[in-house]
Amino acid sequence: MVSVTGAVGTVVESAQDAFGAFKVLRRSGLVDPTRPKELLTTVKRAKIIGPCAAAVAHGADEYPEAGAVADEHGExxxxxxxxxxxxxxxxxxxxxxxxxxxxxxxxxxxRGLLTTMSAAGKAGFRLAMMNTGFGKTQFAEVAEREKIVAMLYDEEFTDLADTLPADTLRIVTWVDGNRPIGDGVRTLDDIVDSGDSSTPPEPAEWGGLVILTSGTTGLPKGAQRSKMSPFASALLLDRIPIPQRSAMVIVSPIFHSTGFALWGVGTALGNKTVVMRRFDAEKTLAAIAEHKAEVLVAVPTMLHRMVALGPDVIGKYDVSSLKIIVLAGSALSPTLSEAVQDTFGDVLYNLYGSTEVAIATVAQPKELRLAPGTVGRAPVTSRLALFDADGKRISGTNVRGRLFVRNGAPFEGYTDGRNKEIIDGYMSTGDMARFDEHGLLHIDGRDDDMIVSGGENVYPLEVENLLGRHPDIDDVAVIGVDDDEYGKRLRAFIVVAEHANPTPEDIKAHVKGHLARYKVPRDVVFVDDLPRNPTGKLVRRHLPTGPL
Structure with missing residues (x-):
């Protein structure tokens, strides 16, 4: 009887999810039930050539003369x-x-990246999206593991491409002109100028995608997806009102989950995507003003730099068109949350998820005002659960536990055969979290970041957030290091704000004045900058943990 009841509950839940997701897609304009033939064509396309190619092909059918992408080469x-x-x-x-x-x-x-993403789907290839922050060894190891037979790359990554086997097909996607193109290597510009632009033969099925994890703790894992639920877009659109036929500026890397997802959904809604190869805070403001963009997609470090420009520089650009700033990729501190909305208005949406679990929660502007830094609530089809160290489900206000997620867009396991921990159908995020008195979710750090110092459990992120509010600190990271007396102790790495000159004692006194004594960093190290990957995540393994 228990199993039958559970099965019935699952069926009912699935039906509720499907109905709720359909309502969201209809409300957003992504689905028009009055045009059933178009809807069926779109669903069939997405199943066969994937969401990227389907979104572009749909735009070519419906509004071929509308802008799809703007970059340094034009539109x-x-x-x-x-x-x-x-x-x-x-x-x-x-x-x-x-x-x-x-x-x-x-x-x-x-444009070369977006062209490649669409072309892979049209031809039935599986596309591995490589990280632009790779070194030679990482690049070569991932390419071998994923069994890549052709590599498309910007000229600046030629040294990485040279590590591939000689028989690997090579195509240069962006030419800077700083070095000669190798013998037998074609450029994407040549191919599109002289190639056959007719619709290629339809593949039997979509080849799928491999989006790499951030690799902050080692070699990036490949998270594979060969099926995409037609309701996956509802995870974004339920809590973020992305417009139709407008303009979006995406400065978050599109090779990673957030930029990829926002580009896909935005393109399906007919938006023009404005991109740039390298982030520049002031040029981003200029792009918003020039294209009257309603949406900006960024990572926290980028928004930090934009806010730091100050009112005189920001005031030079008319960014009044901006209605939505989608932030993801790394933790949003309460300080930055408030600073962004004070600068650009209450337009900030904090998206939380991962390559593996997709979109878990979204915090809307009002929620970020109520609880700065929160990751908000689960959108339609997403369900959250907290478990203790023994795998037992826990609940309650401000009770910390391991966060697990279940939704309509999970990945299918890593390409090396491994998978994330799963309990009762919920997949581990690897994060510790808690729900506050408003029902809003807060991330307290990675479950493996917690240290035990002198018998007390300490989460470095709590100390990071406190120090991040200090006016003399521009950036901060806190980690645990070995200690002969206490087992572990905290070490804080501080990037000092311009014109400030705090001492280690000042930093320690600030923490001691706000938190328990055992949370005070015993080491304070001043650095010029912190090691962050292209999505803004801190690469903790690059911080020194040995004797100072």
């Missing part, structure tokens, strides 16, 4: 971007690469 319409993707797909197929094969791309945000 491409949906029709042009679709034609470029066709030409690349046909070239790769004619080169002998079979559907189902894995191709890789390492490129910054520009």
């Amino acid at each position: 491409l319409t949906f029709g042009e971007l679709n034609a470029h993707a066709n030409a690349l797909a046909n070239f790769l197929l004619s080169s002998g690469i079979k559907p189902g094969s894995v191709i890789g791309v390492i490129a910054r945000d520009h």
